[in-house]
Structure formats: structure tokens, C-alpha cells
Amino acid sequence: MKFFALIGSSFLAFMEEIGGVFILLCRVVRAFPGIFRNMKNIVLQMERIGIGSIPLVLVTSLFVGAVTAIQAAYQFQGFVPMRYIGAVVGKSVTLELGPVLTALVVGGRVSAAIAAELGTMKVTEQIDAMEMIAIDPVDYLVLPRIVAATLMLPVLAVFSDLLAILGGMVVSKISMGVSMNVFQNGLRLLFESQDLIGGLVKTFFFGFIIAFMGCYHGFSTKGGAEGVGIATMKAVVSSCLLVLVANYLLASLIFRVIFAPK
Amino acid sequence: MKHITGLLKPDAGEIFFEDKDITQFSRKKLFKMRMNFGMLFQASALFDSMSVGENVALPLKKHSGKDDDEIQEIVLDKLRLVGLAGIYDKFPAELSGGMKKRVGLARAVVMDPQVVLYDEPTTGLDPIMADVINELIKSLQKELSITSVVVTHDIGSALKIADHVAMLYGGKIIFEGSPRETQETENEIVRQFIEGRAEGPIKAV
CATH class of the missing domain: 3.40.50.300 (P-loop containing nucleotide triphosphate hydrolases)
Incomplete structure (x- = not known):
């Protein structure tokens, strides 16, 4: 019997979580028309989420591009001429590595920051205080963060694509002796603008997921310091997992349906 | 208090502010009331x-x-x-x-x-x-x-x-009166609370 009780209670907890997510989602959608009243907050959050994440994204991308070049060269040796290395780096970065790794590192940084901030506000009754002065916390706290993250993630992904390709190019030159010219020719050879567009479109969704998960877990924080810790952890874990799941679904939609191979 | 202001919704019962039941209010109306x-x-x-x-x-x-x-x-x-x-x-x-x-x-x-x-x-x-x-x-x-x-x-x-004191105990209001009546009441529960005694009808431990 204990076994069934356990299954039942975890199922209920799961459904409650899903319900909570949808309730917040509905409130966000309903608050959306009032978005222009909060321009100041949106700009502030864009600065924090977007500009604040640039150093992290740049360093991550540089090394991701570099390692892609190294691994590609390792696979190539003896089979494929090194002049194709630019093509491989370019393809893998614009399609997957740039957008997804940006979303994962920024997701960790941003969803944790949002969940910790809103969670602390929740447990110190600041959210209640906001409700009491008749300000909707969804309007004032959630929407600006979601809008800012959704708009800024693609921007960060552009930086990431650029830096990763640069990293790959530099490493190809230094370690493999592939000149920049040859690398760039390889890059052009297989480059398709739909790869770049498809990769960047995905990041809008990733940005939304990251901020939304941070806000949701922040708002459902219970207890004190421990509760804030748990909420932060849940925010990071769920945003990273959802980014990966969404990435698969979006890639299927974009590259199997919209830009379907002819 | 969170019920009075509509921050929480009661499982049962009604709350009136200016003769209107606030448990039936929409978020918009609650904001206006607040x-x-x-x-x-x-x-x-x-x-x-x-x-x-x-x-x-x-x-x-x-x-x-x-x-x-x-x-x-x-x-x-x-x-x-x-x-x-x-x-x-x-x-x-x-x-x-x-x-x-x-x-x-x-x-x-x-x-x-x-x-x-x-x-x-x-x-x-x-x-x-x-x-x-x-x-x-x-x-x-x-x-x-x-x-x-x-x-x-x-x-x-x-x-x-x-001007008016009410004491809440076990989820019910067990006493109401002026401060003077509060000090002079015979109600054992209230007496224990204002005198701050560990022994009495309220069992703390």
C-alpha cells in the first residue's frame, strides 16, 4: 500500500507543478498587453541578462569553437583534407553548439539569479507587499524578465556563433596549420543562411524557457534560506533540461519540416 | 490578515468589506479594493x-x-x-x-x-x-x-x-471586549495569556 501511496503522491505533486506552470503562463499572456508600461524595467533586465552575460558567452564560445576544430581535425586525419575543417566548424556551431551552449550557460546564470531574487522576495513577503500596494508581480517582475531574456538570447547567440568560429579558425591555424583563407573558404563552401536562421530562431524559445523557469520557481519558493536554495536548484535544472528537450523538438520542426531536405 | 486583503482565498466562509463579499472578487476588483x-x-x-x-x-x-x-x-x-x-x-x-x-x-x-x-x-x-x-x-x-x-x-x-480587543485561540475568537474588560475578565484562557503563565488551560508543551 505504501508503494501505491508514494506513486499517487508523486503523481499529484507532478500534476500540481504542471498546473502551476500553466497558471503562471496564462497570467503572463494576460499581462502581455501592458508590456509598454514597464519599458524601464525591461531595459534594466535586458542589461542584466544580456550585457551581463556577454563575458561568459564569449569565453564559452571561444573554447567550444576551438575544441570543435581540434576534434574535427582528429576525425579528419588520413581521410578528409583539412581544408574542409572550416565547413565542419561552421555547420556545427551555427546549427547546434552556438545556440544550445549559449542557452545552457546563460540558463544557469540567469535562471538561478532570477529564482534566487524572486524567491528571496517571496519568503521575505516582498511579493505580498507588492500585491498589497495593488501592483501585479507578474506585470512588474515576471514579464520584464521574460521579455528581456527572450529578446537577448538571440543576440548572445550571434556573439557566440561569431566567437566560436573565430576560436576554431585560430586553433586551425595554430595547431593544424590551416591558413585563415583556407578555413574561410571551407566555411563558405557549405554555409547556408537557413542554418544560421534556424539556430537563432531556437534561441528565442530558449530565452523564454530560461526566464520563465526562473520566475516560476522563484514564485513557488517556500520556507527560508533552504527554500531559496531548492528553488534556485530547481530553476537551473528544469531550465537546462527543458532547453535540451525544446532543442530537439524545435530542430525537428525547423530542419525536418520547415527547411525540409528536398 | 492575508484573508482580509484577499492575498489568500479561504476554503470556506465569506469576508465583507463595505458590505461586499471580497471572496467573490476578481483580481482587478481586489487590486482596486487594496x-x-x-x-x-x-x-x-x-x-x-x-x-x-x-x-x-x-x-x-x-x-x-x-x-x-x-x-x-x-x-x-x-x-x-x-x-x-x-x-x-x-x-x-x-x-x-x-x-x-x-x-x-x-x-x-x-x-x-x-x-x-x-x-x-x-x-x-x-x-x-x-x-x-x-x-x-x-x-x-x-x-x-x-x-x-x-x-x-x-x-x-x-x-x-x-479600543477593542479580541483573542484568537484554536482558530476561534474566544474573547472580545475593551482593554479594561480584557484586564478584568474571569476567562481562564485570557487570564493565562495576559499573565504569561506556563500552567493553565493552554497547554504549550
């Missing part, structure tokens, strides 16, 4: 990303439609009322508990509400500061003619500021 309310939270609940001035000004900025100069004038006026005119630009983290409470109080009354709710206003303060808050609650009630609802376990404070 403009008539101010609330002082137990831990003050100041927004710690904003300065004291911004904290007190926020309700006015969102709802009054007044310009910045007018708002600043009102905010300074309310801060003066709680004896803290000089800390406009400080942040909540730089303030003591008593000062936070007073800033919270200034924020609670900045929209000139009809009702102010106080959640344990004297908890965590030294006796002198507690009395300062008591005096403030009394004077605000007189000067701004507001209805005050205070939840407290500080008997001295309750007897000093109240």
Missing part, C-alpha cells in the same frame, strides 16, 4: 532593490498619476510623520529593524488608506522602539483617521493602542 488598505508586514517587507524614498513612492508612482515633485513632497511628508525625514536615499539593508518598521509604516499610509493592517508591529524591537511604534500607530489613527487592525502577542502594546 488601494483602501495599507499593510505593515512583520519583517517590514521593504523592496530591498529600492531606496527608502523609492519604496514609499512606489504606490504613488503606480496609481496616483501625480508628477515626481508632488510625489517626493508627499513621501517626505510621510517620512517626517514617522520621524525619518533624513533617510530618503538610504537602502533598506542599511537600516535597523525599528527604522525598517517605520519606513514600512510610511509606505502603508502613503496612499491615505481607510484601513491599516499591522502584523506583529512590535515584534523584534527593543521596549523603547516598541513604544515608539505604539505611539505612531495611535497618532496615525488620530491624525489620518484610519481604522487600525493589529495582530500582536505583545499584551502591553495591545492594551495600550486598542
Whole structure:
């Protein structure tokens, strides 16, 4: 019997979580028309989420591009001429590595920051205080963060694509002796603008997921310091997992349906 | 208190404000109703990303439609009322508990509400500061003619500021009366509480 009780209670907890997510989602959608009243907050959050994440994204991308070049060269040796290395780096970065790794590192940084901030506000009754002065916390706290993250993630992904390709190019030159010219020719050879567009479109969704998960877990924080810790952890874990799941679904939609191979 | 202001919805029962049942209110109507309310939270609940001035000004900025100069004038006026005119630009983290409470109080009354709710206003303060808050609650009630609802376990404070005392025990109101009646009651539960005894009808351990 204990076994069934356990299954039942975890199922209920799961459904409650899903319900909570949808309730917040509905409130966000309903608050959306009032978005222009909060321009100041949106700009502030864009600065924090977007500009604040640039150093992290740049360093991550540089090394991701570099390692892609190294691994590609390792696979190539003896089979494929090194002049194709630019093509491989370019393809893998614009399609997957740039957008997804940006979303994962920024997701960790941003969803944790949002969940910790809103969670602390929740447990110190600041959210209640906001409700009491008749300000909707969804309007004032959630929407600006979601809008800012959704708009800024693609921007960060552009930086990431650029830096990763640069990293790959530099490493190809230094370690493999592939000149920049040859690398760039390889890059052009297989480059398709739909790869770049498809990769960047995905990041809008990733940005939304990251901020939304941070806000949701922040708002459902219970207890004190421990509760804030748990909420932060849940925010990071769920945003990273959802980014990966969404990435698969979006890639299927974009590259199997919209830009379907002819 | 969270029920009175609609922050929580009761499982059963009704709550009336101005003869209207607020448990049936939509969010919009609740927000409108809350403009008539101010609330002082137990831990003050100041927004710690904003300065004291911004904290007190926020309700006015969102709802009054007044310009910045007018708002600043009102905010300074309310801060003066709680004896803290000089800390406009400080942040909540730089303030003591008593000062936070007073800033919270200034924020609670900045929209000139009809009702102010106080959640344990004297908890965590030294006796002198507690009395300062008591005096403030009394004077605000007189000067701004507001209805005050205070939840407290500080008997001295309750007897000093109240016109009407009710005691809640086990989820029910077991006693109601003036402060004088409270002190003279034969009710064993109330007696034990005001005398602060461990033995009696209330079993703490």
C-alpha cells in the first residue's frame, strides 16, 4: 500500500507543478498587453541578462569553437583534407553548439539569479507587499524578465556563433596549420543562411524557457534560506533540461519540416 | 490578515468589506479594493532593490498619476510623520529593524488608506522602539483617521493602542471586549495569556 501511496503522491505533486506552470503562463499572456508600461524595467533586465552575460558567452564560445576544430581535425586525419575543417566548424556551431551552449550557460546564470531574487522576495513577503500596494508581480517582475531574456538570447547567440568560429579558425591555424583563407573558404563552401536562421530562431524559445523557469520557481519558493536554495536548484535544472528537450523538438520542426531536405 | 486583503482565498466562509463579499472578487476588483488598505508586514517587507524614498513612492508612482515633485513632497511628508525625514536615499539593508518598521509604516499610509493592517508591529524591537511604534500607530489613527487592525502577542502594546480587543485561540475568537474588560475578565484562557503563565488551560508543551 505504501508503494501505491508514494506513486499517487508523486503523481499529484507532478500534476500540481504542471498546473502551476500553466497558471503562471496564462497570467503572463494576460499581462502581455501592458508590456509598454514597464519599458524601464525591461531595459534594466535586458542589461542584466544580456550585457551581463556577454563575458561568459564569449569565453564559452571561444573554447567550444576551438575544441570543435581540434576534434574535427582528429576525425579528419588520413581521410578528409583539412581544408574542409572550416565547413565542419561552421555547420556545427551555427546549427547546434552556438545556440544550445549559449542557452545552457546563460540558463544557469540567469535562471538561478532570477529564482534566487524572486524567491528571496517571496519568503521575505516582498511579493505580498507588492500585491498589497495593488501592483501585479507578474506585470512588474515576471514579464520584464521574460521579455528581456527572450529578446537577448538571440543576440548572445550571434556573439557566440561569431566567437566560436573565430576560436576554431585560430586553433586551425595554430595547431593544424590551416591558413585563415583556407578555413574561410571551407566555411563558405557549405554555409547556408537557413542554418544560421534556424539556430537563432531556437534561441528565442530558449530565452523564454530560461526566464520563465526562473520566475516560476522563484514564485513557488517556500520556507527560508533552504527554500531559496531548492528553488534556485530547481530553476537551473528544469531550465537546462527543458532547453535540451525544446532543442530537439524545435530542430525537428525547423530542419525536418520547415527547411525540409528536398 | 492575508484573508482580509484577499492575498489568500479561504476554503470556506465569506469576508465583507463595505458590505461586499471580497471572496467573490476578481483580481482587478481586489487590486482596486487594496488601494483602501495599507499593510505593515512583520519583517517590514521593504523592496530591498529600492531606496527608502523609492519604496514609499512606489504606490504613488503606480496609481496616483501625480508628477515626481508632488510625489517626493508627499513621501517626505510621510517620512517626517514617522520621524525619518533624513533617510530618503538610504537602502533598506542599511537600516535597523525599528527604522525598517517605520519606513514600512510610511509606505502603508502613503496612499491615505481607510484601513491599516499591522502584523506583529512590535515584534523584534527593543521596549523603547516598541513604544515608539505604539505611539505612531495611535497618532496615525488620530491624525489620518484610519481604522487600525493589529495582530500582536505583545499584551502591553495591545492594551495600550486598542479600543477593542479580541483573542484568537484554536482558530476561534474566544474573547472580545475593551482593554479594561480584557484586564478584568474571569476567562481562564485570557487570564493565562495576559499573565504569561506556563500552567493553565493552554497547554504549550
